[in-house]
Amino acid sequence: MRRRDLLKSALPSALAAALPLTARAGATEPVKARSDREFWLEQMQRVAHPVLDALSRRKLKALMPVEAARGEEASRKHTTYLEAFGRTVSGLAPWLEHGPAVGAEGAMRKQYAAMTQQALAAGVDPSSPDYFEFGGNAQTVVDAAFLALGVLRAPQVLNAGLDAKVRGQLCDGLRATRVILPPFSNWLLFSAAVEAALCVLGEPWDKSRVEYALREHMSWYVGDGVYGDGPHFHFDYYNSFVIHPFLLAVLDAVGDKEPAWKAMLPDEQARAARYAHTLERMIAPDGSYPAVGRSLTYRCGAFHALADVTLRKALPEDVRPEQVRCALAAVMARTLDAAGTFDEAGWLRIGLAGHQPSLGESYISTGSLYLCTNAFLPLGLPAEDRFWSGADLPWTSKKVWSGEDLATDHAISG
Numbered sequence: 001m002r003r004r005d006l007l008k009s010a011l012p013s014a015l016a017a018a019l020p021l022t023a024r025a026g027a028t029e030p031v032k033a034r035s036d037r038e039f040w041l042e043q044m045q046r047v048a049h050p051v052l053d054a055l056s057r058r059k060l061k062a063l064m065p066v067e068a069a070r071g072e073e074a075s076r077k078h079t080t081y082l083e084a085f086g087r088t089v090s091g092l093a094p095w096l097e098h099g100p101a102v103g104a105e106g107a108m109r110k111q112y113a114a115m116t117q118q119a120l121a122a123g124v125d126p127s128s129p130d131y132f133e134f135g136g137n138a139q140t141v142v143d144a145a146f147l148a149l150g151v152l153r154a155p156q157v158l159n160a161g162l163d164a165k166v167r168g169q170l171c172d173g174l175r176a177t178r179v180i181l182p183p184f185s186n187w188l189l190f191s192a193a194v195e196a197a198l199c200v201l202g203e204p205w206d207k208s209r210v211e212y213a214l215r216e217h218m219s220w221y222v223g224d225g226v227y228g229d230g231p232h233f234h235f236d237y238y239n240s241f242v243i244h245p246f247l248l249a250v251l252d253a254v255g256d257k258e259p260a261w262k263a264m265l266p267d268e269q270a271r272a273a274r275y276a277h278t279l280e281r282m283i284a285p286d287g288s289y290p291a292v293g294r295s296l297t298y299r300c301g302a303f304h305a306l307a308d309v310t311l312r313k314a315l316p317e318d319v320r321p322e323q324v325r326c327a328l329a330a331v332m333a334r335t336l337d338a339a340g341t342f343d344e345a346g347w348l349r350i351g352l353a354g355h356q357p358s359l360g361e362s363y364i365s366t367g368s369l370y371l372c373t374n375a376f377l378p379l380g381l382p383a384e385d386r387f388w389s390g391a392d393l394p395w396t397s398k399k400v401w402s403g404e405d406l407a408t409d410h411a412i413s414g
Contacts, residue, residue, distance in 0.1 A: 036325055037379070037388050041105065043332045044376045045112075048092055050346045051084045051370060052112065055119035060084070060130045065343065067350055067357065068365040076365035079139040082132040083367030085123055086143035089116060089150035089158070091301075091373025094311055094380025097154035105383075113157050117166075120158065124169035135176035139363065144177045145190035145246070146371075148197035152249050153380075159201055171203050178206070185230040186238055188213035189246040196253040210254060214261055217247060224411040225274030236293020240279060240305035241371065244272040248308065267414060269314060274412045276309035277316045280327060281409070285398045287330030288353075296352045297359050297368065299335035300375035303328060307377040310387065318407065319396075321387035327395035328375055335372070348372070 054060040060081050068076040096116060099109040123132045134140050151158045151170075159167070174194050182191050192213035198205040220228040227243050228234070247268050255261045279302075282289045289302065296302075309315055310324050335341075340355030342348060348369040350360040381387050400406050 035388075036329060036392075037105075037383055039329060040332070040376060040379055041108070043336055044092065044095070044373070044379060045108075046342070046346065047336070047348065047370065047373055048088050048112075051088045052115045052119050055081075055085055055122050055130055056115045058122045058128055058130050060119075060122070062129070063345070064366060065345075065347055066366055067360075069360055069362045072362055072365070075137070076367075078133055078137050079143065080365040080367030081130060082123065082134070082140055082143040082147070083365070084370045085119060085132070085367075086146035086150065087301075087367070087370040088373050089120075090146045090153065091371075091376050092116070092379075093150040093153035093158065094377050096157045098380045098382070100383065113161075116157065117161065120170065121163070121166045124166060124173050126169070132173060134173035135179050138180050141177040141180040141182060141190050141194065142187065143367075144174055145193040148174060148193045149246065149249055151197045152193070152200060152253050155200065167201065171198060171201055174198055175203075183230075184216075186242045186246075188216055189242060189250065192250050193246055196250045199254050199257075205254075207257065210250060210261070211258070214247070214250070214264060217243065218264060218267075221271070225271045225278060227271075234293065236295065237298075237302040238293075238295070239275055240302055241295060241298060242304075244268075244275055244305040245308045245374070248272055248312070270412065270414060272305060272309055273314050273316050276306045276314075277319055279303055279306040280319050280324060281396045283327045283331055283395055283397060285401055287327075287332075287334035289331065291352060294361055295364070295368075295371075297350050297356075297364055298371040299352060299369070300328070300331045301371035301373070303331060304371070304374040304377075307375050311377045311380050320390075320393055321385075322390035323393040323395045325378070325387055325390075326392050328378075330395075332375060 051060070051064070054063045064081065064084060066073055066077050066080050068080075092112070096109065096113050100106040101109070122128045122130045125131060132140070134144060162170070174197060177191075177194055180191075182188050192210045195205045195207070195209045217227055220231060222228050222233050226233070226239055229236075229238050229243070251261060251265045251268060255265050283303075306324065307328065310321060313321075315321060315324065335353060338351075338354035340349060341351065347366060349355045350357045350364060350366075350369065352359055378387055383389070394402070396406070
């Protein structure tokens, strides 16, 4: 069965019929669907469905291929499955939590919420063939943190809605990553996110890990919305992949626990908005963006921070939600519709625009690639929100390179 037919068969028939192919392989912009939201939903389900479906049936390790750098295949098999699920859930969580309850999309959301809960149960059960091996490898703290991010973003579906046994096993898994000493980099935020999730789950948690991560990142701020990844600045997308989204999520969850943490939130919100402003300007008229820095194989996940700020309705005044919708759709088409992006069974392959295995660093494997789902965060906004309902608008680079006269861009001082 072809991948597209397989995906359609797993969806409620009414919605499957409403989700035609909306982008051509190699196209620079998406072909118009019945609505932009339908286009985004199609992109989301074609990425996420293989992971959630296989894991919910306890067949993820049996079915998901493990593509990795030469010589790294064996070690990546201990981490790639948690990577795939944690990253997928972190991106889908706002839609699972806040998507519609009725209609074709509501039926789809209900199906995916149940599938996600079943998948989580399979991954945290030590007797399951798909157990995630929490704490067995340093990489597991990274992806336990992405799973924790999903818990923070979907407190009903991934906390209150869980069976007590599953919740307990989830907490055991998160705690198991405490044996890992994170390096002096953005990894500090992974340990902090795990503790924040334990707090929200009603478990004892370690404030010192949160304190350390927050204070060090405040000291690494270099200006104009950008943090160093450790004491030094790196020209890559990690302010978007990790730093801003995790800072915001941790401060949202536990910021009120300490006055000093609460005082950090306004500054971080302003910095995240400025960085989102910069990211929007980096999207070229054809949906491409600068191929700089490591982890380019996360594809449209490079705009995690822009999607997060958009979901929070915290965009700067000169960046309208409608233009972000159009810009991110162009990025999705550019990075997900290139020939070779998916294998014949529907699994992501290493690359940025197609299959480009040499772009994968030693820590990259098939599961890593699912960080791209974090571009889908605005699906957590209702269909009537102006992000979805407003008329199409060109994004900044389309305006300026078509000759439109724009206001100048300036750094922020804080």
